[in-house]
Amino acid sequence: MGEPESQASHTVKAATKLSGPEAWGEYLLGSIPVAFIVFYSLWTVYVHLLVLAKASFNALMYGLPFVLASASVVFYLWSRQQHSLQGRLEHPLPFRPALPTATPPWILLVSVAWVGTLTLTHNYVLFWWVATISLGATWWILFANKRAPSYACDAMNRRSIWVLLGLCAVACVVTLVANRPDADDSFYQSIPATILRFPSAPMLQGDTLYRVVGKPIQLPIYKIHTYELAIATVARVLHVPHLSVAYLLFPAFFAALSILCWGRLLRALAPSRWLLVLAALFLCMLALGEAHRSYGNFAFVRMFQGKAIFACVAIPCVIYHALQYSRCCRPSDWMLLAAAQIAAIGITSSGLFVVPFAAALALSGSWSANFPSTRRLLLGLLASFYVIAVGCMLIFVTHGGKGFVSDITMPSMYELLIQVFGAWSVAILLTALISAWAFAETTEQSKFLLTGSFCFLLLVLNPYSYQFLGRHLTGTHTYWRLAWAFPLPILLALLLVGVSVRIAGLRSKALTIASGACASVGAVIFFMHAGTLRSANFVTLGAPAYKVPTGDYAAARVLAGTPEQGIVLAPEPVATWIPIFVTHPQILGTRIMYLSADFAPMEAAQRRMLMTYVGGSARAPDSPAVLESALTRYNLSAIMVARDAPWVAEIRNLLAAHGWHNTTLGHYELWRKPETPRHIS
Template sequence: MTGPPVAAERSVATGVVRWSDRLLDGSVAGLASWTVVFHLARWTGAGRDGALGLWLVVVAGWAVLRLLRPAGPEVTVPSSDAPVPDVRWLVGGLAAVAALVAWVDVDGLWWPVLWAGLALLLLVAVRRSLPSAQPPSSGAEPSPAVPSRAAAAAVLGLALVMAVLSLVMVRPDQDDVFVVNRSTWIAEHDAAFPERDTVFSDDVLPVQRPAGLPTSLEALVGSVAALIRVAAASLAYLGLAPLVAALSVAATWRLLRGLGARAPALATWVGTAFLVLDGAEHGSFGNFSAGRSWQGKVVFLVLVVPTLWHHAAVWGRTGRRRHLRATALGVVAGLGLTSTAVLVAPAVVVAATAATAAHTTTGRARWDRLGWSLVAAAPAVVVGFGTLVAEPQRLGDLAATVTETVGSGVVATFDPLRWLDSGTEPIGVVRMVFGDGVGTLVVVAAALLAWSTVGDRSTRLLLLAGPVLVFCGFLAPGVLDVLNEVGEADAIAWRTVWVLPVPALVGLALTQVRWGHRIRGAVPSRPVLASVAVPVMVLAVVALTGTAITSSANRGTELVWPPAVDLPRPEVDGARGLVDRAPAGGRVAGPEYVDFAVSVLTSRAKATNPRSAYLRGRHADAAFRAEDRRILSHALEHGWAEWGADALVDALDGLRPDAVCLRARPAVGDGGEVAGVLVDAGYRTDGADAACRYFVPANP
């Protein structure tokens, strides 16, 4: 009587798994193909609509071939019931290191000491996870793990929750001054893709970002927005963001299934819940999840990195070519999302392949798989070297004399004494991403100890690959300085910790251990209850001691209904008021956050100061009048002229904005001084709202 329901349940769950994986791989393949089409369009001068049309044809062809092709055998996973070896002394040592990192600022010459001990412990763990001297077993592979219908439903529910969270959570981020502005410009201009600045000019001034391969996601959002006739900002915030947030859950779930997690659905919930609670630091994994899931770098972190770990590991384990192709597509997709891909993607691909190939191959077969993994990662390596050529940065020091080079530049980078006392402190990177305290302990301990919760040697080695790359490699003394000296990569070097698939590691570490059996007195007769209670208690402590990404303490985050674009409120209303009052191609001026919203909403009017960091750089020559922009923006924000009324008058005369927003309720005073200067400079009032008092030229 129980046979058919069980079979039906497995059929439903298998269908959810299959379509979830297909949607993930299809999304990554679509991003990869768009990256190629985008750069072909750039190099040939093709227009926006032609490029989008070509991409749609490619995507349709890929989808048809994928649907017609047999699904093939499911990926087999290691057994979750393999005995866990006794590694208590290693676990104790690594746990002590995690506690030190969580609460002590180990900087200066103390970092090399801690690093040496940590590296020794990790390398011993690697040694104990390597295959035995005997050849790999040629016996039958284990059967694929099929989740229950309840588990599949739980994951689908979590994906829906994260999608809704991305819709109702408003946490403005000024990276959108570049990111979403570019999409908006492309949506509003049926022409070739821009190569130069679109924030302050129409593809005229030098672009704010360093030279290198431009990312392509912004162009895709703008092109699709033009096709379906919606605002690019609305498509990014209310379309792309919830889609990526939902897919991130599927990506974590698939990675955990591939790792042979005992309860992958539960682990996915636990890891994702940790992300929601991880909002204390601006650079945290939590803040690079649902709250910013429309940005390319976040798409890379939450979708592409787990995909690379999964497919590269399966390629190393099985040698199936479709996983190698999926790995290569993931690398190319990453290049279209963020410059960080040149550092993270090759490391993940090679490490994951090496970890699993070590247990399933020997001799030439092993080297073949490693070699092909290098081929898959090659696009990122080529782009990285190409960036150095495009922007030589400090490589010019190589042409200097030995005397000149020995204290600076590339040669100085390899001074061993500098390696010991890093200029860019590794502990600073840890604080920037993980913060300190209980939350830091949880995530660092999960990264260092997840391997110890599984018995399969291949999976243990795979789980060790991430922390070895990060802590023994990127955070080794001097390595961050090398990256900065050779490529001025300090702006993205901290993202090397993105090698770690944090939600999967946290979920696995907290759910894989059978707490009801492993902890004395933990009610052995009810292990399921214990396996849920322990993660819940840990997450409760994190919630009580940390900051959730939904908290107002997290840079003023708001939860709103109905869903709204992720722009400052009420400044977004002021931005719309400015745009309505300005002619096409005109300039508007207001407080910085009002200008920020203007730059995101439209490219038809140019904001004076949408982001202070963009008032310097290659585009900021004398004609740019950066200081005048700063003076005017500050006065409109605070209601008084800090540098004097004469300086404000000069700024108005030099910039001549077509519409001006003076903050309606300055923090101090009533803004009368600035209002008077505006009137004396030839402006008249033109209404007010909750955000702004508007001024326009009296004689336009």
């Protein structure tokens, strides 16, 4: 029989009123993330309604005060409710180990050995079966019919607040000084640029890359994005360039907010060690940059994109409010869980399939095999109603998801994990996945981590179902983003701190020092191999600036000064950045990978030939003839040519024969049509 579900049976109530540092700390960790969730979820719903009605950006600005006022009222009501609960604050209970103290080291050693076997044999199916059965059996034996007692967090003090603020400041500095440009911004930043240029046109309906009249937006799924519209809105309100908002203001804000969201979640998962775990998590995010898709490369070095904000802010918020709802089952917790998911899909469309998984995994972490717990779980799952409704609407509009769900063959699950995390990182993260639960402070946290790890293996890392889910739900190219649903770096940070506490508690000081030294050397070696701030990770450190390649951006800025009615041709490194300017001419091609999706096969092939020819990467036998024909066929106004192209002399002679004149711009030459006016904005 399950234990009683009453929250009063699990905690001791104490009439306590927060004041001083405690009040400031609770405001930082509690109120600021909730304020963001409330405001951004209402903003997302507001934008979705306007996009559905094909309204303009000007119309959005007219209704913005109403949205801000509504969000302020909702946040005020929530704050009043929290104030009324202060008199019934949960008093911390004595902590007790989740498992016998002799057991966790053996669990870690067995986990390391089993992951090492996977690394040597690459037999993921065997690894998955053993890991899933082991975690499932452990859960059934230890937690299936029991609800673990809750433990309140330690009170905030001045030291906690200063450490928290210090981490926020360091995160902001790292975000601003790290420059890791990402070509995806060719499309993402074209949205606010186009909206600001044509504020009377319907939002997110037309093409933003080429600005061809009548051409739809690249994919229908991008119509649910609200982050890029937030950039345009703030830029218009503050009268600053939208790139300053996108690359300086927002990244710094969300870097600090991610620390607060992590800290709030870790106070629930590691009540007495949360500051240590938070610092360890910050270092883990700086270390896990081995692969392009790794967690570290979606943290501070790419905080200028919605995907990074989603992984570092939205997911921790969803998990936290799912955990809070499972604990307290208050209507306000359910509403915040729903609001966090709504905000998440506005930040990035990947939230459509990641967020329901994240909420389900977090809710399952507190489930017990009895009716009250099952009812709570099912009610919690209903908080995904808006996300599921939006997803179903997109499937209907696109006739079954055509255009964003692919049937391309996926690699094996183990190969996929290596592509996402890297060969070194995947071994460490899988070890944390199957052993971190044993190093939790309390039974409640141990149960949550164990259940979440088991469900994550069963639902996301399942070698038998992942291809089906990729083909019919997530898309084969984006299935890997389900790894965000259960953030493994948090498990790794919990494991590292738990192991460190065990090492510090060894009776032999010599053994403690030796173990600590070995762990430190290993951490340094790993950081040098996989750290996110390495130059090998395409990161340069310098003064805060736009997250763009300096030379290519400068060339694109000059080319963007061509009159808007003109058409320009440029190599991909330059053409990528032209759409991010508010005013720019039409472009023959931006990123080469977009061409096949944007044009018919023959047209895409010809544009690809022209871009690679002037870029110096490929020359077909008929490339000169195709370029000469393109001068009149597309009525080109300007052409950017790479100076180091092996056939640059051939291009020079061809353009000079037609009366074109050139200007040198760093690694490029800008050729302009005769008598084409030059206007640089």
